[in-house]
Amino acid sequence: MNKILIFVVFFLNIFLSNAYSQIAYIDINFILSESIVGKFLNNHLENLGLEYSEKYNKLQNQLVEKENKLLAQKNIIEKNEFDKKLRNLSNEVKKYRENKKIEGDKINNVKIESTKKILKTLNPIITQYVENNEISLVFEKKNIIVGKKDLDITEKIIKILNLKIQKLNF
Numbered sequence: 001m002n003k004i005l006i007f008v009v010f011f012l013n014i015f016l017s018n019a020y021s022q023i024a025y026i027d028i029n030f031i032l033s034e035s036i037v038g039k040f041l042n043n044h045l046e047n048l049g050l051e052y053s054e055k056y057n058k059l060q061n062q063l064v065e066k067e068n069k070l071l072a073q074k075n076i077i078e079k080n081e082f083d084k085k086l087r088n089l090s091n092e093v094k095k096y097r098e099n100k101k102i103e104g105d106k107i108n109n110v111k112i113e114s115t116k117k118i119l120k121t122l123n124p125i126i127t128q129y130v131e132n133n134e135i136s137l138v139f140e141k142k143n144i145i146v147g148k149k150d151l152d153i154t155e156k157i158i159k160i161l162n163l164k165i166q167k168l169n170f
Contacts, residue, residue: 026126027141027154031168034157036049036166041114044170056100057133065094077128086110129153 032038070085077085130138141154143148 015156023137023139024135024151024153025139025144025147026132026140026152026157027098028119028122029142030154031122031158031161032115035118036162037118037121037168040167041111043120044114045107045111048110048111052103052107056096056103059096063089063096066092110170116164117168121165122161125164126157129157129160 033042054151066089069087070082073085074082129135135153140151141152
């Protein structure tokens with residue numbers, strides 16, 4: 001009976017030691033915003049956004065100015081001429097909205113594709129780090145309610161990513 005008890009305790013100890021595997025968590029959003037390449041991407045997107053806003057604000061102001069001029073001429077010019085100019089203005093507004101949407105989508109696609117490139121570089125880094133440090137499981141920080149600070153590997157991964165890549169080609 002004692003031999004069976006010792007045998008059970010021995011195997012239970014082995015199984016329990018395997019149950020306490022190394023676990024870590026990582027904040028991907030923090031990496032995408034605070035790494036060198038992430039800051040580079042955010043700066044590039046901010047510049048694109050500013051150019052986009054300036055361009056389309058200028059065009060919008062021009063369209064509003066045209067509309068105001070047309071409304072001022074409403075009682076002066078013939079109805080047919082007014083309707084023709086109003087249709088032309090409506091077509092310009094429609095084209096403005098289409099172009100604005102297309103360029104906004106282009107900026108969004110740059111963000112998506114660039115983020116994919118960063119994540120494609122980041123995934124092998126995380127995998128290698130996990131293997132080197134015998135980590136069994138890595139969680140995304142946003143899915144963690146409470147965790148020890150020493151289980152957070154975000155800063156370590158940022159350091160490795162910064163050595164690997166600093167800029168993206170657009």
